Amino acid sequence: MTEREACxxxxxxxxxxxxxxxxxxxxxxxxxxxxxxxxGELYKLGRTIDFEKQAVFDAWKDHHLQEAAFRYMEEKxxxxxxxxxxxxxxxxNTITDAPVGLFYRGMLPENGVPAAAIIGARRCTAxxxxxxxxxxxxxxxxxxxxxxxxxxxxxxYAMRGARSVDRDTWGVLAGGVDLCYPMENVGLYRDLxxxxxxxxxxxxxxxxxxxxxxxxxxxxxxGLVDVVLVxxxxxxxxxxxxxxxxxxxxxxxxxxxxxxxxxxxxxCNELIKNxxxxxxxxxxxxxxxxxxxxxxxQHPVKKVLTAEQEVVLQFMGTDGTSVDDLLEQTxxxxxxLTEMLVQLEILxxxxxxGIGGYVKNYRG
Amino acid sequence: MYGKTETSCIVGIDGARVIxxxxxxDGLPEFQMVGFVSTEVREARERVRxxxxxxxxxxPPGRLTVNLSPADLxxxxxxxxxxxxxxIMIALGILPQQAVEGYLLIGELSLEGELRSVNGTLSHVLxxxxxxxxxxxxxxxxxxxxxxxxxxxxxxxxxxxxxxAFLLDPSGKEPEKAETVEERPDAxxxxxxxxxxQESVKRAAAVASAGMHxxxxxxxxxSGKTLTAKRxxxxxxxxxxxxxxxxxxxxxxxxxxxxxxxxxxxxxxxxPHHTVSASGLIGGGVIPRPGEMSLAHNGVLFLDELAEHNxxxxxxxxxxxxxxxxxxxxANSSCVFPTKxxxxxxxxxxxxxxxxxxxxxxxxxxxxxxxxHISKPLLDRIDITVEVPAVRMEDLEKKGKTxxxxxxxxxVIRAWEIQKARYSGRKDVFNAHLEGAEVRKYCxxxxxxxxxxxxxxxxxxxSARAHDRILKVARTIADMEGAERISTAHLAEAVSYRSLxxxxxxx
Numbered sequence: 001m002t003e004r005e006a007c008x009x010x011x012x013x014x015x016x017x018x019x020x021x022x023x024x025x026x027x028x029x030x031x032x033x034x035x036x037x038x039x040g041e042l043y044k045l046g047r048t049i050d051f052e053k054q055a056v057f058d059a060w061k062d063h064h065l066q067e068a069a070f071r072y073m074e075e076k077x078x079x080x081x082x083x084x085x086x087x088x089x090x091x092x093n094t095i096t097d098a099p100v101g102l103f104y105r106g107m108l109p110e111n112g113v114p115a116a117a118i119i120g121a122r123r124c125t126a127x128x129x130x131x132x133x134x135x136x137x138x139x140x141x142x143x144x145x146x147x148x149x150x151x152x153x154x155x156x157y158a159m160r161g162a163r164s165v166d167r168d169t170w171g172v173l174a175g176g177v178d179l180c181y182p183m184e185n186v187g188l189y190r191d192l193x194x195x196x197x198x199x200x201x202x203x204x205x206x207x208x209x210x211x212x213x214x215x216x217x218x219x220x221x222x223g224l225v226d227v228v229l230v231x232x233x234x235x236x237x238x239x240x241x242x243x244x245x246x247x248x249x250x251x252x253x254x255x256x257x258x259x260x261x262x263x264x265x266x267x268c269n270e271l272i273k274n275x276x277x278x279x280x281x282x283x284x285x286x287x288x289x290x291x292x293x294x295x296x297x298q299h300p301v302k303k304v305l306t307a308e309q310e311v312v313l314q315f316m317g318t319d320g321t322s323v324d325d326l327l328e329q330t331x332x333x334x335x336x337l338t339e340m341l342v343q344l345e346i347l348x349x350x351x352x353x354g355i356g357g358y359v360k361n362y363r364g
Numbered sequence: 365m366y367g368k369t370e371t372s373c374i375v376g377i378d379g380a381r382v383i384x385x386x387x388x389x390d391g392l393p394e395f396q397m398v399g400f401v402s403t404e405v406r407e408a409r410e411r412v413r414x415x416x417x418x419x420x421x422x423x424p425p426g427r428l429t430v431n432l433s434p435a436d437l438x439x440x441x442x443x444x445x446x447x448x449x450x451x452i453m454i455a456l457g458i459l460p461q462q463a464v465e466g467y468l469l470i471g472e473l474s475l476e477g478e479l480r481s482v483n484g485t486l487s488h489v490l491x492x493x494x495x496x497x498x499x500x501x502x503x504x505x506x507x508x509x510x511x512x513x514x515x516x517x518x519x520x521x522x523x524x525x526x527x528x529a530f531l532l533d534p535s536g537k538e539p540e541k542a543e544t545v546e547e548r549p550d551a552x553x554x555x556x557x558x559x560x561x562q563e564s565v566k567r568a569a570a571v572a573s574a575g576m577h578x579x580x581x582x583x584x585x586x587s588g589k590t591l592t593a594k595r596x597x598x599x600x601x602x603x604x605x606x607x608x609x610x611x612x613x614x615x616x617x618x619x620x621x622x623x624x625x626x627x628x629x630x631x632x633x634x635x636p637h638h639t640v641s642a643s644g645l646i647g648g649g650v651i652p653r654p655g656e657m658s659l660a661h662n663g664v665l666f667l668d669e670l671a672e673h674n675x676x677x678x679x680x681x682x683x684x685x686x687x688x689x690x691x692x693x694x695a696n697s698s699c700v701f702p703t704k705x706x707x708x709x710x711x712x713x714x715x716x717x718x719x720x721x722x723x724x725x726x727x728x729x730x731x732x733x734x735x736x737h738i739s740k741p742l743l744d745r746i747d748i749t750v751e752v753p754a755v756r757m758e759d760l761e762k763k764g765k766t767x768x769x770x771x772x773x774x775x776v777i778r779a780w781e782i783q784k785a786r787y788s789g790r791k792d793v794f795n796a797h798l799e800g801a802e803v804r805k806y807c808x809x810x811x812x813x814x815x816x817x818x819x820x821x822x823x824x825x826x827s828a829r830a831h832d833r834i835l836k837v838a839r840t841i842a843d844m845e846g847a848e849r850i851s852t853a854h855l856a857e858a859v860s861y862r863s864l865x866x867x868x869x870x871x
Contacts, residue, residue: 123727126720152728184729322753323564334567339856346816346823355583355713355720356564356753 006031007082012204095223099202106198114289115145120154120231126353128232136161138282168197174209174217222246233267254279320357367454371447372491374484376699379491386451391427399432419477443482446471463531466498477524481505486616511540557768561759568750570772574779575795575840578707583752589710597631598769632663638672652692658701670711671737748861779843807835
C-alpha cells in the first residue's frame with residue numbers, strides 16, 4: 001500500500017479531524033505505519049483516542065473494506081491527493097489545519113494560477129445574485145480560478161457566472177464528492193465533474209454533510225485561494241466564518257458594500273467598518289492579484305440602442321422598476337413599452353427581477 | 365280504468381320523455397308504483413295520496429298501479445308528483461283523458477296539495493318544445509324560468525286544484541309571459557376601471573379573453589389578482605341567445621339559476637374553493653350533476669390559489685378543457701355536460717406570498733416545492749402568465765386614466781369577430797384552440813418576426829413548449845388590432861406573457 005492509499009483509508013474512517021490526523025501520522029512516522037497499528041495502540045502516539053474511534057479504526061484495517069472503497073472511487077471517477085503529493089493545492093498546504101488529503105471529481109485547481117473565492121448568503125437578494133454572477137464572470141474571464149461552496153444563492157451564482165464565460169470553476173463540498181448538495185445545483189455539479197473544473201472535499205465519498213461540517217469546510221475554501229470576495233453576508237452568518245479563517249490564514253478579503261439597513265448586507269458593511277477592502281469593481285481584485293487590466297477593451301462593444309430604448313433605460317436601476325412606473329415615467333403607450341422591454345431583455349440590457357419588475361443589467 | 369300523462373326526467377342537462385300511466389281497479393286496497401323509480405320518486409306515493417285527499421279528491425279503496433315508462437330509464441327527481449296525481453285523477457274518472465293531451469306536466473306536491481318548485485325547468489320546457497307539445501304546466505315558482513322560451517306556452521299554478529280547474533277549462537288562463545328583464549339598478553357590474561394601476565395585467569386579461577387563452581396571474585397577496593379575475597366576464601362579449609339557454613339549462617338543473625331573471629344573461633364566473641373535490645369540479649355523483657366547470661360554461665372558471673388545489677383534481681380539467689365537454693358515464697346511463705370555459709388561475713409566488721421580496725421568509729427550496737405543486741400538464745394549457753406586482757400606496761392615490769371594461773370589451777369583441785370569420789364553420793374555435801399544423805397556417809411569421817422569436821429563445825431561455833403558445837397569443841394580439849399579419853410588436857408582447865417559462869423562477 002502506498003502512502004497516498006494509506007492516507008486515503010485514514011480519511012475514509014472520517015473520525016479524526018484534520019489536525020488530529022496530521023499529528024498522529026507525524027508521530028507514527030508515516031500514514032502506512034499509522035495504519036499498521038492496532039486501535040488499542042494509538043495511545044502510544046501520545047493522544048487519547050476513545051473506544052468508538054478505535055473500533056472504526058480497527059474496522060478499516062479490513063482489506064475487503066479497503067478494496068471496496070478503492071473500487072467505489074474508481075467506478076465513480078473519484079480522485080484523491082494527499083498533502084504530500086505534488087498535485088496537492090500549494091495554497092491549501094500553508095494553512096495550519098490543512099486536510100491530510102482531498103477527494104475530488106473533475107480536476108484540482110491549478111497551483112500557479114491566481115484563485116479567488118466568492119462567498120455569500122444562500123438567501124441572497126436580486127442585487128447579491130447579480131453581483132455574484134458579475135464578479136464570477138469577470139474574474140473568470142481574466143483567468144482567475146473561481147472557487148466557492150456550491151451552495152444556493154451567492155455561491156451558485158458566482159460559479160454560474162464563471163461558467164457563463166466558459167471558464168472552469170471549483171466547488172468545495174461539505175459531504176462526499178459523489179453526492180450533489182444541494183440538489184438544486186445538479187446542473188452545475190454535472191458541469192464541474194465533466195471537465196469544467198471540479199468538486200473537492202475532505203470527507204469520504206457517500207458521506208452526507210451534516211450542519212457542523214459546513215463551517216469546517218469553509219476553511220478549505222479560503223485556504224485554496226489568494227483572495228476572498230464577500231458578496232452578501234448578514235451578521236453572524238456562515239460566510240463570516242470563512243472570512244475569519246481567511247484572515248487567520250492571511251488571505252486578502254474584499255467585501256462588496258451594501259445599503260445601510262439591508263439585512264443581507266449587514267455583515268458586509270460591518271466588515272468594511274472593521275477595515276476590509278471595499279469591492280467596487282473586478283479591477284480592485286485583479287490589481288491585487290497582479291493581473292494587468294491595461295490595454296484591454298473593457299467591455300464588449302455596446303449594442304446600438306434606439307433613442308426610445310435609451311429613454312426607457314434611464315428610468316431603470318438595479319432596483320426592480322414595475323411596468324406601471326415605466327408607463328407613467330416614459331409616457332409611452334403600453335404596447336410600445338412592452339415591445340421595447342422584450343427587445344431590451346433580448347439584447348441583455350435589462351432583465352426581470354421580482355414580481356412584475358425589471359432591472360438594468362450591471363455591466364461594470 | 366286507465367289514465368296517462370306526459371312528463372320528462374332530467375338526464376344530464378336534458379329532459380327525457382317519460383309517460384306516467386295509472387290504472388285503478390278492483391282488488392285489495394293498494395298503491396303500487398313501478399318503472400325503475402328512485403327513492404324520492406317512490407315517495408311520491410305518499411305525497412300524492414295526501415295531496416289528493418287534501419284537495420278534496422277521494423280515492424276509493426281499490427288497487428292502484430302507477431307505471432313510469434320507459435322502464436329502462438332511471439327516474440329521478442321530484443318533478444313526478446303532479447303527473448302522477450293527474451294520471452290517477454284520470455284513472456278515477458275525475459278528469460277526461462283528452463284534458464291533458466299535449467301538456468307536459470311538472471311539479472312537486474306538498475301534502476296540502478300545493479305545487480312546489482323543481483330544478484331543471486328549462487330542460488323540461490325545451491324537451492316539450494322538441495316533442496312539439498302544446499304547453500307546459502309548471503309550479504308557479506318555475507313559470508317565469510320556463511317562459512323564457514317564447515315558442516312554448518307555459519302555465520304556472522299554485523295548487524293542484526288550480527291545475528285541475530285549468531285542465532277542465534283552459535280558456536280563461538293566459539300563458540305566462542317572458543319577463544322583459546331590465547337591469548336591476550342594484551346589480552351593478554364590477555368594472556376594470558375600479559382597479560388602479562396594473563395596466564399591464566389588465567391588458568393581459570384582455571388578450572387572454574380575446575383568444576380564450578388560459579390565464580395565470582402570479583403575485584403577492586392583495587395585489588388584485590382576484591379583483592382582476594372577477595372582472596374578466598365583463599370584458600367578454602355578451603352571451604348570445606343560444607349561449608344563454610345553454611348556460612341556463614345547466615344552472616337550472618343544478619338549481620343555481622336565479623328564478624327571477626329566468627335566464628343566465630351574464631357570463632358565468634365560478635370560483636371553486638381549492639378544497640373542491642373531483643366530482644365537484646367536473647361534475648359527477650350517483651345522479652350525475654354538473655360540476656363547477658360546467659356551471660362556468662361560456663364563462664370564466666377561476667381557480668384561486670392554484671398551488672393549493674389538489675393536483676389530481678386539476679389534472680381532470682385537461683380533457684374537458686380540450687373537448688369543451690365532459691362525459692360522465694354511469695352503469696345504466698351516461699350524460700354529457702358542456703365545459704367551454706376560459707380558465708383563469710391565480711397563485712402566490714411562494715407559500716408566504718412575498719417571494720422574491722425581502723418580506724418573504726421561504727427558502728429557495730420551499731419556493732421551488734411550492735411551484736412544483738402545480739400540475740405541469742395543466743400549465744401546458746395556460747398560454748398567458750403575468751406577474752402582478754404588489755400595489756403601493758402611491759398607486760392608490762394616483763388619478764390617471766385607466767382602462768375600463770368597456771374599452772377592453774371593444775377590443776375583445778373585435779378579436780372574436782375576426783376569429784369567428786377565420787374559423788368559419790367550426791363552432792367555438794378560438795386562437796387558443798389551434799393545434800400543430802393550424803398554428804403554422806394561421807400564425808405565420810415574416811422573416812423579421814422569425815428572427816425576433818429566435819433571439820427571444822436564445823436570449824431569454826424560453827423552453828420549446830412556449831413556441832406554439834407564443835404564436836397563438838401573437839395571433840390574438842394581431843386580431844385585437846384587426847391586423848392581418850403578426851408584427852414584431854405583437855410577437856414581442858406575446859413573448860412577455862411567458863414569464864413562467866423563464867429562468868426567473870428557477871434561478
